[in-house]
Amino acid sequence: YYRNQPNSVDLSSYKWEFNLVDNAQVNAWCMPGGKVVVYTGLLPVTKNEAALAVVLGHEITHAIAQHGNERMSQAAIAQGIGVAGNVFTSGNAKANQLFNGVFAPGAQVGVLLPNSRKQELEADRFGLIFTAMAGYNPQEAIPFWQRMAAAGDGQKPPQLLSSHPADETRIAQLQKYMPEALKYYKPVR
Incomplete structure (x- = not known):
């Protein structure tokens, strides 16, 4: 399945390692x-x-879709533009202050965070598909993310300011993706 996806990478170089860390953080x-x-x-x-398979499928997708590399590239580009802007405005304190006051938050809210949310939805x-292919019911993703939303106790920032989609957005997208995932679901038990 994965090899037939556009931009798929060779997985033979991946050294998969799964660790359980004793930490109370829900992450x-x-x-x-x-x-x-x-x-x-x-x-x-x-x-x-x-539900654990849902989590692992999500995290595995981040690795094989190379989301970490994408985030580093985007941050490097933003940093380069920031440096160039500071050099360009260095002779004018007001222009420099205005540039720095607008560029950093603008890049974060306008480019970096939306791309991160897009990567989360891709994961x-x-x-879901990887969960189904492993023989686990992908429909467990919906109640899992509902429990995650409840565990957050409303302490999340607005979606615009978050690296992750809002709980309602995520659950709606999972429902949209579910028919595709269910095509691959063959219970193993």
Whole structure:
């Protein structure tokens, strides 16, 4: 399945490593190259193997879609533009102050955060398919993300200022992606 996707990368160089870290934080993450970390604080929210498979599928997608590399490239470009802007406005303190007051937040809100949210939704989509291909019911993603929303106790920033989509957006997109994922679901039990 993955090899047939546009821009797929060769997975033979990935050294997959899965780690459970004793930490109360409700989180998981993946580094480029395939090192996945799940914090024990996430386990009560997952509640079952299928929800954990949803998490792992999501994190694996971040690695194989090279989201970390994309974020580093975007940040480097933004930093380069910032340096150029500072050089260009260095002779005029007001212009420099205006540039710095507008550029950094503008780049963050206008480019970096929206791209991060897009990557999160891509990880959700392909993560559902990988979950299904592994024999776990991808439909468990919906109640899992509902539990994640409840675990946040409303403490999340507005979507515009967040690297992750709003809970409602994420759940709506998962429902949209579900028919595609279910095509690959063959229970193994």
